Amino acid sequence: MSTTSYAVLAKARAKYGRFLTDRDYASLIACQSVAEVMVYLKSHTHFASVLSEVNERDVHRGRLEMLLRQYLFNEFDTLCRYDSSVSVGFSRYVVEKTEVEQIIRFLVLLNSHSTEKFIFQFPAFLSKHTELDVNKMANARDYEEFLSTLSRTPYHEILKIYRPDEKGRLPVSEMENKLYDHIMKHMLEYINKKTKGAERQELMTMFRTINDYSIFSRILRLKKYYNLPPEIIKTNMSPEYCSLSPKLIARMCEAESSAEVFRIMQSTGCGRMIGKIGYTYASDISPRVQFRLAKKNIHFSNNPSVVMMAFMFLSEIELMNVICLIEGIRYQLDPKIIQSLIIR
Incomplete structure (x- = not known):
């Protein structure tokens, strides 16, 4: 194994070592307000750097999530730079996954005739890494206009076969499936070719x-x-x-x-x-399985690419936990319910 490969293993595991602990989650769940959650995250966790300029008294959920997602993206991007031999395909996977998430979000908004909300929640950090024309997407008012914004991307070929029904609604679930198939196909092709x-x-x-x-x-x-x-x-x-x-x-x-x-x-x-x-709801099963596999691999795998992807999956789940926790406290859910939703 090369020196750079060892660096990937060491860096990924070191970053994972800074993740929220059971004690952190207990302290966060005990908070009485979102402002208290923010104070704790800024004072005692690895999210401190990205949240340092956020006013805990006036935190907006959308902006908070965007900042945390940007932090996650930058963490993985930094990790990839340690070993170019394993990073190219995985970096592309992260970008494509984020692109697809945004396309699906736009389609959902289009079905509900509320596309004006799209631009306000678009992750600005993605602009440097994507071929999506964000401004044109934000200004699209129907499906044909939206499709034209994707003309220079592979997503156009995937989505051009769909049309709104007589009520003007799109089959978003089926479209989502095809888009994620595209990502999975690319990832498996890369794995077969490069590993x-x-x-x-x-x-x-x-x-x-x-x-x-x-x-x-x-x-x-x-x-x-x-x-x-x-x-x-x-x-x-x-x-x-x-x-x-x-x-x-x-x-x-x-x-x-x-x-x-x-x-x-x-x-x-x-x-x-x-x-x-140990799941509470059926929707919990898939991310809990993902967490279990990733946790096993980040501890026991000796392959840099495996550890890198495990770190990414675990980062996404930790982010999901934080957002779930903040929403639970915002809506004053019982702490036991919040605890049951945290994936550990």
Whole structure:
């Protein structure tokens, strides 16, 4: 292993060592207001540098989340610079994931006729790394105008087949699926091309397992909240990027109930993890599995690329925890409920 590779391992684990502890979470949950949360984050955590100029008495949730996401992005970007041999594809993955998140956010706003909100929550730090024309996107007032803003990106080819229905609404869930398939395809192609041996196996296992649970969660969501028929749910699935067989995915799509979907998933090798992670809501399962895999890899893997991706996943989950905690305190949820939502 090269000196730079050792540096990646050491830096990633050192950064992970500064993450919020159980004691930090207990102290944060005990706060009585968002201002108290901000004071604690600024005084006792690794978020202090990015929050130093934020006024805790007048904190805006949107700006706070943007600052924390920028911090996360910069942390990963800094880590990538230690070893260019493993960083190019993973940096692109982070950028593409952020781009897709913003495209989906715009589509949701377009469906609700409130695209004017888009520009105010766009992560400004992304502008230096993306080909998305943010200003044109923000000014698009219909789907055709939006598509034209993507003409120089690969997302145009993916989304041009869709059209609003008679009510002017877009099939955002299906579009979301295709966009994330694009990211996963790029990532797996990069892994196959640039890695080998144990490194490739660890990365493939991590990404495919995460995608397995993403598919499982998507089926549950489409059944429970959208009440879609099996044949429509199947069009939202892409078995080529996971370890679940097409036959098993079809069985879950055709299941009569959420309980049956659970039983089918738990009959698989990776599905047995459901009984070990301790979740409160079904929506918690996928990120808790991701947390479990990433935590294992950041502690035990000797491959820089695996540790780097594990650090990124753990960073995203910590950010999700902080935002969840702030929202819980803002809306005065019971501390026990907030605690149950924290992924540890």
